[in-house]
Amino acid sequence: MAEPIRPIGRVIAGPQGSGVVAASTPRQGGGAIPLYQLGVGAIWRFLTTQPPSFWLVCIYLFLEYVRPQSIYQAIAFFPWSFWTIILCLAAFLVEGRLFDLRGPANWWLGVFTAIIVVSSVRAYSPSDSYANWSLWFSWILIYLLISNIVVTEKRFLIFILSFLLYNLKMSLFAVRSWAAIGFHFRDWGVYGAPGWFSNSGEFGIEMCVFVPIAVYFVAGMRPFWTRKKWLFFLAFPFTAVVGSVASSSRGALIGCGAVALWAVMKGRHKVRGLVIAVTLAALVILIIPDQQMKRFSTAGSDNTSQLRLTYWRHGLEMLRDNPLTGIGYFNWMTYYNNHYGKGQLPHNIFIQAASELGYPGLIVLLVLMGVTLVTNHRTRLLAAQLGPRGRFMYFMAHGLDGALIGFIASGFWVTVLYYPYMWINLALTVALHRSVRSSYREAYVAGVGLPNSRTSTGAFPASR
Numbered sequence: 367m368a369e370p371i372r373p374i375g376r377v378i379a380g381p382q383g384s385g386v387v388a389a390s391t392p393r394q395g396g397g398a399i400p401l402y403q404l405g406v407g408a409i410w411r412f413l414t415t416q417p418p419s420f421w422l423v424c425i426y427l428f429l430e431y432v433r434p435q436s437i438y439q440a441i442a443f444f445p446w447s448f449w450t451i452i453l454c455l456a457a458f459l460v461e462g463r464l465f466d467l468r469g470p471a472n473w474w475l476g477v478f479t480a481i482i483v484v485s486s487v488r489a490y491s492p493s494d495s496y497a498n499w500s501l502w503f504s505w506i507l508i509y510l511l512i513s514n515i516v517v518t519e520k521r522f523l524i525f526i527l528s529f530l531l532y533n534l535k536m537s538l539f540a541v542r543s544w545a546a547i548g549f550h551f552r553d554w555g556v557y558g559a560p561g562w563f564s565n566s567g568e569f570g571i572e573m574c575v576f577v578p579i580a581v582y583f584v585a586g587m588r589p590f591w592t593r594k595k596w597l598f599f600l601a602f603p604f605t606a607v608v609g610s611v612a613s614s615s616r617g618a619l620i621g622c623g624a625v626a627l628w629a630v631m632k633g634r635h636k637v638r639g640l641v642i643a644v645t646l647a648a649l650v651i652l653i654i655p656d657q658q659m660k661r662f663s664t665a666g667s668d669n670t671s672q673l674r675l676t677y678w679r680h681g682l683e684m685l686r687d688n689p690l691t692g693i694g695y696f697n698w699m700t701y702y703n704n705h706y707g708k709g710q711l712p713h714n715i716f717i718q719a720a721s722e723l724g725y726p727g728l729i730v731l732l733v734l735m736g737v738t739l740v741t742n743h744r745t746r747l748l749a750a751q752l753g754p755r756g757r758f759m760y761f762m763a764h765g766l767d768g769a770l771i772g773f774i775a776s777g778f779w780v781t782v783l784y785y786p787y788m789w790i791n792l793a794l795t796v797a798l799h800r801s802v803r804s805s806y807r808e809a810y811v812a813g814v815g816l817p818n819s820r821t822s823t824g825a826f827p828a829s830r
Contacts, residue, residue, distance in 0.1 A: 508793065
């Protein structure tokens with residue numbers, strides 16, 4: 367039976383002006399004010415109290431997004447990311463922990479995994495599928511570790527701060543690289559860290575994910591910071607937008623535009639939000655090189671667009687001929703070259719899922735996206751009941767929604783279904799939900815405002 371949610375204290379005006387239940391003696395940050403101020407000393411003191419599994423999952427994030435092992439040849443001899451994850455798993459188990467597999471996100475991810483397995487067995491070229499199983503199952507393991515380790519408010523704060531800092535490193539590098547060529551246009555754009563983001567298109571998508579998380583991180587943390595620190599953190603979304611322009615990727619700019627439109631529609635002050643969005647759009651247009659603007663004017667008729675339309679049409683033909691299991695997980699290139707001649711990847715995450723995994727794969731992918739949005743909505747419901755203490759988590763749930771919107775809009779033009787964007791975001795979504803549940807229970811056990819009735823929500827959300 368689901369554990370009931372009970373009100374904590376009195377009803378006040380919460381985030382975005384909605385009536386929410388707040389602690390009768392609110393403690394901003396839940397006693398985490400020094401940590402929320404992001405002082406180096408406070409962060410270090412917190413880290414020294416954390417178990418090895420948390421250290422290792424944070425180290426993994428550094429290795430995945432900064433990739434020093436790919437930058438410096440002297441340390442390139444060892445599979446650092448792989449063994450960090452294995453050590454993290456071992457530490458997690460040694461600490462006496464078990465994976466919490468409850469909740470719709472876990473269930474639907476399991477269904478998606480089963481679809482991949484069946485699709486691989488029935489694939490046009492099963493060997494191509496089996497050769498790439500390690501990629502998918504590594505994402506499953508990484509998802510499980512993040513969603514089961516980063517499960518407190520403070521851990522989530524440090525983990526997401528790390529994520530933002532690593533993305534800032536990439537966006538600053540992009541701005542510097544673009545400035546080095548006089549902010550001119552070049553076809554290959556700029557790029558991020560080696561690995562997932564070494565291509566300008568993939569880097570541009572990461573900036574689309576980075577922007578909303580950075581914006582809502584700043585919004586959630588604003589009351590705890592000085593003006594100087596607040597202005598410093600505004601550089602995060604600013605450099606991300608400039609990095610999107612510098613990437614020369616039309617998909618990245620479309621993704622940023624979709625995030626801005628989503629934020630306006632979601633916000634309470636739509637007119638003010640629209641004015642801000644239009645102003646930012648005008649500034650972006652001013653800094654876009656003329657050659658890049660011309661690429662938008664020829665969209666749909668230029669050679670790149672026509673090739674994409676051809677791949678999408680062929681992908682739909684593959685789905686029509688193989689509706690139940692698709693042509694097979696990671697079988698696009700082999701199947702395409704044998705049936706249509708030499709080509710490229712489908713340049714669309716939905717065509718990729720549909721053609722390779724059939725209708726079941728496409729449907730479950732859409733369900734997973736929906737589960738992400740629903741889970742973040744439930745996180746906001748709980749965070750709002752915590753009043754000031756839940757502010758950071760409330761806004762971060764918005765940021766993760768925006769990251770998904772950015773991925774969907776920009777991923778419509780690139781083949782990135784099995785890149786970090788979707789799966790790290792899903793892990794962060796579940797981790798944040800578990801963090802807010804932990805904070806709620808902590809407040810309840812501490813007796814902050816004795817409960818005397820159930821709220822309209824009735825029970826803890828089923829998602830975990």
